[in-house]
Amino acid sequence: MADLPYATVRRIMKNAGAKRVSKDAVYELMRLMELYAEKVASTSVSIAENAGSRTTVMKDDVRISAEEIHGVISL
């Protein structure tokens, strides 16, 4: 696991309008954020590799990866 900071994830939930949040809810969002990041990251790596075997992942790889993953999801 990537150890995202509990306080930061909880703050995102409070900023989204949550009056109170259970600990389990914070850990669940943390888990989902990591899964999402892993998905975007691995797609980014594939995009970079397919661009002439480039070994450095660039901003545009991440951006394009997210667009592919989101599909109709607008973040």
Next chain:
Amino acid sequence: MADLPYATVRRIMKNAGAKRVSKDAVYELMRLMELYAEKVASTSVSIAENAGSRTTVMKDDVRISAEEIHGVISL
């Protein structure tokens, strides 16, 4: 912004197989993770509010919210 840790986000990219990553790429993934979390969080708040005006966001609210947002995306 939520200030996710740079080193942690970079590590997720390295774990996904990236040999090298540009700084901009790390910041882009960080930005996307925050947007994703805000989206899941705000949907979670709505789900909790619709469940008899519950004021505490629970784990299941987050889980259901993510399912609604992902649609066909399997994380």
